[in-house]
Amino acid sequence: MLNIESLENKNPMTQTIKKLDKNLINQIAAGEVVERPSSVVKELLENSLDAKSSQITIDLQNGGIDLIRITDNGIGVDKEDFPLLLEKHATSKISSVEELENTLTMGFRGEALASISSVSKFTFKSKPKDGQHAHQIDQNGEISICSLNQGTQVEIKDLFYNVPARREYLKTPNTEYNQILKLLLGYFIAYPKVSFVLNHNSKQIFSFRSEEFQDRVAKVLGGKFTDKSIPVFYEGSNLKLSGIVSKPEFCVSKKPEQLLIVNNRPLKPDVFSIAVKNGYGSLIFPTQKPQFILNVEIKAQDVDMNIHPRKLEARFKYQSILFATILKSIRQALQKVSLVKNVEIQKPSLDSFLSHSPAGKSEGSSVQRPSLQGGSYNPRPQGSIGPRFQGMSSYMPTNQRQSLMGDYSPSSNSQSAGLNLDQVNTQGALENSSQNQDLDLSSFQNSLRYLGQLSNSYLLFESKDGLTIIDQHAAHEKVKYFEIRNKLKSVQKHTQKLLTPLEIDMSIPKIAILNDAKPVFEKLGFDYDIKQNKVLLTQVPANLVKINPEKLILELIDDFLNADTKNLIELEDIAINYAACRGAIKFGQSMQPLEVQSLLKSLDELKEEKYSCPHGRPSTIGISHDELEKLFLRKK
Structure with missing residues (x-):
């Protein structure tokens, strides 16, 4: 229990300013960079992609809580650079403000490994192409020789083991695993030429070989997604736009698949999803949302990726121009194709033929329905109180009732000249109170x-x-x-x-x-x-x-x-x-x-x-x- 009195009696002037130790600084920084297992996967995966890897394997245990291991065949890290791997703001990707403004790499802050290693049991292994040996470093900074083919392997065990409060905030392993899947989906699509393998709890979940964009999308989102989509393309001097958008008939009202890729980085579509929807105009209902994958290639200096610790958002120098370009490109793409909806004629099931036999039904007999256009109709058989008909014991759809109702015609005795009000009981089921006094009115x-x-x-x-x-x-x-x-x-x-x-x-x-x-x-x-x-x-x-x-x-x-x-x-x-x-x-x-x-x-x-x-x-x-x-x- 918090002791308010002790806090009030403590003289703040007696507290001295202290410089935090390196590990505590990294743990505090990890609060921004490492939120959950998916955050770790994102940072390590982006490092592998920056290392020009063509094959990446992701191994998870218990939704990434117990183990995250990412292995790639990238360029690797020299032994001489190992001492700086766990130093905060140490990076090989930029060295000046000019390079920051023009960087196209996924990472550039130089704080991910330092933060991750401070809240996990961490091992980093790497071997460059011309290296004689592979080397490894653990969370304590100890470097040793190890066995590994060319590339890098980063292993994270027991995430937040030394920060119990953070570990308690993690969701169930199943939820954390699904968050990782949701994250990976964007990278799988953004990098179709990279082979990916995903293993969870020692079981292979997905394996993608290097392939074309359209083939990768079909494998990740299903063949129907690509079949029901149309291509979008625009190329200007400072901007290139490509991708696919759903046909109007494939737009949905909830949870659409939407992905914006900017310079190979998957981002939240945010305001640009509005641009895509506006491109459809009146082709879809206001409640419907298009599905799309759009790839934007733009000059590095025209987009700022340095506005979010986890690089989930971007700021565009010419956002209004990009917005208008997307809208116009969508509209032009829709105008080039036929938007007539293809209706699939489904074959009748065997059940519809075998459910009920029409035996006993005379040819030409039909069930007549109540009509106010002519004839008369009394919904109650003679002498009944209320609609207590003798007939089916349970509801049966219209197309299954021939044998049970083929001879029943409620208006078979009706006259053809106008509605005969004399035959319609207008007083209701309760007109005779003496007959109905014992009825359950509920x-x-x-x-x-x-x-x-x-x-x-x-x-x-x-x-x-x-x-x-x-x-x-x-x-x-x-x-x-x-x-x-x-x-x-x-x-x-x-x-x-x-x-x-x-x-x-x-x-x-x-x-x-x-x-x-x-x-x-x-x-x-x-x-x-x-x-x-x-x-x-x-x-x-x-x-x-x-x-x-x-x-x-x-x-x-x-x-x-x-x-x-x-x-x-x-x-x-x-x-x-x-x-x-x-x-x-x-x-x-x-x-x-x-x-x-x-x-x-x-x-x-x-x-x-x-x-x-x-x-x-x-x-x-x-x-x-x-x-x-x-x-x-x-x-x-």
Whole structure:
């Protein structure tokens, strides 16, 4: 506990100014440079790239908390330079202000190794091309001969082992690992001619050989990213712009893939993402965001990288010109290609042919729907109270009901000349109070009389208090939510094997989600194998078999990414929400009275849970008689 009295009694004039020792200075500086394992990976990786390496291997243990080892085949460091390796502000990259203003190297401050070595168990090994021996130096500055091929290897063990307060602030190994993946993604793309190998917990995660830009992007972000993108190019005397941007149909509303590379350095897009979006104009909705990778080559003196300790941002001398150039280049690129959206016609699944046989259905029979254009319609069979129809025991989509509903036509006896009001019971389900006094009015089946469907989206009912409106999709989504959740608790899995395994290209972050949340995916009914950036999908949940398998798993991964959580229970709930939403009756889909009755029955089983969808939006609203009378100015 802080002793305030002791602080007040201490005479500040008795405190002497002291010069901090070298190690303490480095630890304080490490607070700016070394924030977490990804910060260490960034600094060491940039050193390897500055050393003109063509092969870089990154080894991690426990998300980089226990081990970070980066090995390259670069130019190496001479033994004579070893004593200065751990000195702060010692660097081989610049020696004057003029060189600072014109530097194109990734690093130039000369403080990374000193800071990192002060908060870890540090070993640096290197052998230059013409060197007779390799040498190493540890965090204590001791130099010795070691074994190593040409290049450099830096090993960091037990990050923040000597700064417990900093170590406590680290997240879980899984979170730290994903931060490293997110960082590496930009470097993998920015340096397609460099071979990269990533190993985590002694398992190879990725291996990229030297290749062309387009091929590297396809491997990192998936082939669909490049297929749905168009090239961008501009070249002037002081500026060169190249890269790819997504077609309008591939723009997204959340978490777009956006990368700005300036002189081979990955940076946050910041204000330039606005320039890209403005280039699309009215081709996309305001809520949509383009996906892009833009590579800017600019004179070193026209960009200042020395404004952030970790060099995550840059200041441009002619920012407005760069902004306008990006906007104009995007617009010109979009004008050069056809933007007609390609619609993929999906083959009907085997399930749609085998679910229900149309046997017993007479040729030419059809289910007629309520119409106000002509004829009459009574949604209740003769003598019934409320919409208690005899029919399906559970809701069934329209395209699966032929054999069960083929002979049912609610308006088969209707007249063709106008709406016959005599046949419509306008008093409602509760017109006879003596008959209905024992009914449970919290039950939809007992308290609502079905009137019809509005815009194939809203179900209209007459109730004791006035008008009740149910959002058919939101209501059925809640029914499906509990249905799926209960099925997941059972031992038996409801799955569907794919006739032919489906190979899908995926980006690194999406692969990481598939690895992290595999127990959730398996519980839902998915089965797949992962090889580098390809997923071999072999099985899907049976209740979602009608959805394109690739679209199904990619959309579910996007939901996981947008949720920004690694908790398996939370991910499972997100997955149930997804499956319920996709499996529910759609907004704009026609429903038959029997289907409405079945939906009401299912909702009644949910009791108080039936009034909202799984996301919390209301599924049912009511307009009282009083409100209706006020709207028609019958009551003040």
